[in-house]
Amino acid sequence: MAELGKALLALGILLAVLGGTLLLASSLGLPLGRLPGDFAWKGKHVRIYIPLGTSILVSIVLTVLLYLLSRMRR
Numbered sequence: 271m272a273e274l275g276k277a278l279l280a281l282g283i284l285l286a287v288l289g290g291t292l293l294l295a296s297s298l299g300l301p302l303g304r305l306p307g308d309f310a311w312k313g314k315h316v317r318i319y320i321p322l323g324t325s326i327l328v329s330i331v332l333t334v335l336l337y338l339l340s341r342m343r344r
Contacts (some may be wrong), residue, residue: 302327 294304308324 292302302324303321305321305323305327307326309318309320311318311324
């Protein structure tokens with residue numbers, strides 16, 4: 271049970287750091303959420319937003335970071 275608690279705590283810290291990074295990126299004017307490949311459709315009563323380009327970029331960055339962290343732990 272203690273390991274689950276540690277994992278949840280680590281996940282919470284990671285999410286807080288990620289949220290702070292996104293806030294910092296938006297205050298610096300980086301176009302996260304407005305990248306090529308991000309689709310937005312606005313109808314009369316409906317608004318649909320699919321951040322495909324941003325999702326791919328975040329996935330690549332997280333993959334590289336997790337790969338580097340796993341290499342450092344060996």
